[in-house]
Amino acid sequence: MKNENITEDSLVEQNAEPVLENQLPAEESIAPTAATKTVRRSFLDKVKFDSWKAWIYLLPALILLAVFTVWPIINTIRVAFLNDYNSLGEQGGETFQLGIGNFITILASGDDFRTALTNTLLICVITVPLSTILALLIAVALNSIKPLQKIYQTIFFLPYVTNSIAIGMVFAAVFDVVGDFAFPDLVQSWGFVNNILMKMGLDPVNWIDGLGDASYWPKMFVLIVYIIWNALPFKILILLGGLQSINKQYYEAAMIDSTPRWRVFTKITVPLLSPMLAYVLITGFIGGFKEYSSIIGIFGDDMAGGQLYTMVGFIYDALPDAQYGEASAAALILFAIIFVVTMINLWVSKKTTHY
Amino acid sequence: MSELEKDVIQNEDTSNAAVENENVEIAQSTNPVGSTENLVQGVMHEQDIKTVAKKQTVGKILGQIGLYVFLTIMAFVVIFPFIWMIATSLKSVDEYYDASLELVLFPSFARDFKNYAEVFTTTDLEMYFLNTVIIGIASTLMSLVITILSAFALARLEFKGKNILFAGLLATMMIPGELFTITNYKTVADFGWTNQFGSMGWINSFFNLTMPFLVSVFYIYLLKQNFMQIPEELYLAAKVDGTTDFKYLLRVMIPLALPTLISITILKMMGAWNTYMWPKLTTTNSDYYLITIGLREAFSSVDNQQPDIPLQMAAVTMVSIPLFLVFLFLRKYIMKGVSRSGIKG
Incomplete structure (x- = not known):
């Protein structure tokens, strides 16, 4: 051999x-x-x-990786750059021209993809900063208490271990109106959130089932609340871990100098936490760009009639129709965006992190 | 993802050293301000010191109370969906329609657990449970074997091209999974695994739902790092005693890396419980639905204006409870695994 x-x-x-x-x-x-x-x-x-022995140990992993990881990378790039690709035609011996037709199609003529792009960007820009700030506040508060800390920590981690479809359905139900919103007499339940709004003397909102352009922001609102809620536990966990590894001596020194709390926070906590903050921001952005199952959970398979399409939703929706070319092009764009955002984030955090 | 994961691990390692370096800077930037100067410069009587100390304790207590109030409010917001879900699942439909807010969290328990029983008669949830458990256990076991073998080879054995291979593996972690899905969807269709009718249905579905996800480069990486922490002397000693590699792996390395293996197992099982997109794309026969897709399909009433929300919440609660139990008993492992991976489910 x-x-x-x-x-x-x-x-x-x-x-x-x-x-x-x-x-x-x-x-x-x-x-x-x-x-x-x-x-x-x-x-x-x-x-x-024992070189051959090592390869035997690695063999099962390598075979599976070759089929389900390496080949998909090659094939996706190939298909994305073949104009008007269709897999049946390929099996029949048809050849396709090399080109950027798929990219042009989805960017120029497809409303769906542009909707997806806008939605995804909106989700990222709104949810990532909000959830990071909230998580930072909670983590700092958690770090400065002693009794009950473990219990609070457990509660705050709870949303992490959930099924995002199942809890999406809970959020939908909390906001949902049972009955036809257009005919208030026939409405059987306004839903929990609307009940509170009405007790406060406000008008109920058709959060989930609305039609037309006016229903976009109520739906987006529900989605954003859910995404922030869902993103908190991971961020709190990472930030709290970071806080606990900060040397206590800094705080003691600050206490001796009786430095105001806000100064301690901005001059000690945040700088020393900056690597963790950068990590949380990057993963948050990546997660935001891949947002998908939360929308299915709340609004069902059609993603609110296509109103709340996201990048990933667009890719998956193209598959059953065998639109592999367009799906591949969209996937490459998604990868490029994630890559660029990650690089920018790393670059910025290298400049601003404290070491 | 991967790069970030690595970064964080490195950051954790280096943070302490860095903290030391910062020492000087921080000391300079936190000049004594305001009241401190008075304290230091002014001639103070003992009584004054006492009042200042008292003031400080009062402020501290108030601050602590504020923190607890803030945390309690946030904690309530965070667990409210769960409380609401469980409370609603115990209501009758009429009770649910009652808009009085006292009833929101405290149902009159009129229906007891009738909704839960009804879920099983109106949907096939028990079948989906079973499918998910089988797929979850099988894929976790196979995945563990593959992960352990390759992590061992990468951590302990020497071979040509090891570093290149490892770097290549890490590089694949950066690519979003959606990019693989497109071709994999076509691949499993070509293999006939999406054809879930007829006598091969179960086998096809089994292959389809497990094979593409057996190898996780991140778990290999995690375990490899863990294996490398085991002192090499142990390996050499075992070799002197004439132990084979495989026996050494089985008797020494696996027991020593058990916490990491448990973390991987839990995350993998949770993954099977929560996976949605792949089974949704490739499962054509509802007999092989996994729990998440079964749940979504059973209550997919977009056009239905009168969904039975208490019933729906009973089903959702049942899907969520196994996760809560796992979390309750294995919290330590989950949090450890998650803080190192950042993988959702």
Whole structure:
């Protein structure tokens, strides 16, 4: 077998390494002598160097990765740049022209994709800052109490372990009007939120089932509330972890100087927390760009009649119709956006984080 | 994702060192302000010191009360959907229509658990439960085996191209999963796995729902890091005793990495419980629906103006309770896994 060769070749390479290492100046005086090191090294080589064995251990993972990860990457890029691609035609031997037709189609003529892009951007821009600020406040508050801290921490983490479809249905029900909103006499339940609004003397709102352009913001509002609620636990967990690893001495020093709380917060807490904040922001943006199942949970499969399409929703909706070309193009755009946002975020946080 | 994950792990490691470096800067930026100067410069009697101290404690207590009030309000907002869900699931439809707010959180328990029983008669939820449990357990077990084997190879064995392979694996983590779905959808269709009618239905559905998600590069990475923390001397000692690699993996490494393995298991099971998009795309036969899609389909009443919300909430509660139980008993592992991965479900 070829494996034999590989093993021997690399054995030689491996043997060359210890020599190099031995030439380096020994840092510790009690370090093992060169002789024992070489013995140990050659022993290591013998026991560790079974190249073919390693590949056998890796084989199941590699086969599955090849089929379900590597091939999709190649194929998606390929399909995205084939004009008017259709898979049946390809099986029939049809060839397609290389080009950016799919990108032009979804960007220029498809209203759906533009709706998806706007919605996704809106969701990101609104929910990420709000949920991060809220999570930061809660984490700081949690970090400065002692009794009951664990209990509060558990409660705040609870939304994380939920099924986003199931709890989406709960949010829909909390806002939902049972009966026809257009005929108030026939409405059987205005829903919890509207009941409160009406007790306060305000008009009820048709949150979930409204039609037309005017119903966009009520729906968006419900969605944003849900997304923020859903995003809090992860952010609180990360930020609290970051807060707890800040050296207490800074706070003690600030206390001795009786520094005002706000100054302590802006001059000590936030700078030392900046890597965690950057992490939370980046994952928040990525999560926002991939928002999908929360919308299905609240508004059902048709994503509020297409009003609340998102990027991912657009991709998935194109698949059953075998619009692979357009879906692939959209997926690449999504990847590009996520990549750029991540890079910008990393760049900004490198400039502003404290180390 | 992956890069970020790595970043955070690194950040955690380096944060302490960095904290030390910042020492000087911080000390400079927090000049004593206002009242401190008085304290230091002014000649003070003991009584004055006492009153100042008293004032400080009063302020501290008030601050603490404020914190608790804030946290309690936020905590209530956070768990309100759950309370509302459970309370509503215990109501009759008429009770639900009653707009009086006292009834919102305190139902009169007129229906007891009738809604829960009704869920099973009106929907096939129990079948979806069973499907999900089978798929969840099977995919978790297979995934664990694959993850352990590859993490071991990457952590302990030497072979040509190891670093390139590992870097390549990490690079795939950056790509959003949606990009894979498109081709995978076509692939499983070509394999015939989406054809879930006839005698092969169960097998097709099983392959379809498990195979594409067995390998998680992130879990491999996580476990590899964990394996590398186990001292190499143990491995060499085992080798001297003539233990085979596989036996060593089984007897030493797996027990030592158990906490990480438990975290992976829980996250993987939760993933199976919460997955929606893939089964929705590829499951054509409702006999093989998983719980989430079954739940959504059973109450997908977009045109229906009169949904039975208490019944719906009973079903939602039943879907949520296993997750709560897992969370209650295994909180430590979940939080540890999540804080390192940032993976949702």
